[in-house]
Amino acid sequence: MNDVAQVFLNPYVLFYLSSVAGVQMIYAQLKRKQKDLIAIQRRTRGLPNGILLNRPERLAALRQRAFLESALLLLTIVGLPFLLSIAISLLEGAESSGRERLGLMLAFVGLLMTMLWSAKGPLLAFVGGLAFKTFATFAVPFEIGDRVTIRGFSGKVISLSTFLFELETPRGERVSLPTYLLWNEMVVSEGDRATQCEINLYLSLCASAHQRRVAESFLQELIQSSTYLEPSKPVQIYFTAGLSATHLTAVAYAVSAEHARSLSNEITKEFLSFSQKEQIAL
């Protein structure tokens, strides 16, 4: 019994286990302190709390941080036992260090097995979340600021931390999901900030061919003159013949999802005024 106790209750095993937990706690504190310092600096400069940027964090900075967090975890869990083993040999001597080495090895294997196979709850969330976060900053399936759809919820990604992935929907709802679950989820990313917008208008069957041409040409110019149009994306206008009306569909891209409705509203209002002025029956 004493032997078993001596295998585990030695300074090296204690140092190892404390380092694994301690490094994470110290890192979290340092991160919080840095965040507080930045907040103070911004307030001193007269900047309000909310950040104006669509992407509040740069991909390069996220990558650096994810890499650092993964490296810290791996170095403490995997690298530290080897360093401690060398330290044991130097300090205790090769012949008399068997118990300490055994203790260290058992602690390392036990920790690894806990993480890999039987980890539940917070530990799984931490390791799985960190792994996904690191992966996401290098493979970049989406970035903070992108619009994505996950589990039926569409919104802007506002945060991807080790534990939580957060979306803000257009209605202002905040959807949170544990990051580690993203490994098994289908995430549809809209990529560009520009959002496709469809504007449907209906011309009366009495409208002449000339009137339809005029309407089409005006609609094209009207869309391109809108502040909310993304100019690098195409504007397309389609006619479809219906039983009771000619359906005019304009497909354009709004500069951002937040302004898609404004684009549609502006175009519809102006087109209605135009058609009244030109006496084009709708």
Added chain:
Amino acid sequence: MQLAANITVGWADIPKSQFCARKLHSRAIASPHYEKSLLHQLQLASAQTHILGLDALFRRACGGYEPVLQFANALSALPTIPNLSAPLLCDIDLFAYSFLASARNFDLLLPLMQCNSIALAQILNDCEGAVRSLENFERTGTLPAQMSELGAQQYLSLRRAVARSSSQRELQVLAALLVSGPSTIIHLTRELRLELKTARQILGLFESIGILTLWEEEPGGAVEPTFAIEKVAVPLVIFCVKELLGLDLMGNLSALLETNYE
């Protein structure tokens, strides 16, 4: 006749030369034959002549594309004039060019010359550098080396005016001034469908914080105040329009340069 774009940044003043695009166009429009009138006017040019202020013919509005497209199309249809340089350089503002190239493939009609695309890449780099400084300032509150205290105060004042979700009209005005260039109150009320009082308030606010400068119209014209974005405030406007509206003119132009001029 071959044409080439010479990109300019900032709106110094309304060009007064006989070879400014607005004068050439208005004389040609007034004559019975547009192209012949242009040809006749250009006979007086020399090898150093540039067409100035091509962006003054463009407004981002219904019917606003027609003058610049008509002018550029007519110029390119003209035969080569011996005393003129080939290609004929047309000065055009960066943002108008970026917008027209994205929306109307204007760069096919008025391409950049190789040497100008290098100069343009430098201009874009400088603009992007200024915008990145603002991003860093917004993220961390650290004043970058290239940004003065005055610049920071100006940015904070502009931010207060446009950062609210109810500031759509203010953003529209900034976007219109950036793309269409110097504008009168009438331009803005008509194109953005603003009330006159609202337009005056917004323009007055931006002028008071140094974002806009006020010109008088050229002598002989109607005395209508014209507002233009101050050159030093251009990065602030680009930044706000990009982050709050989503309009990234520089990104579009960089993408165009990469695909067409590599």
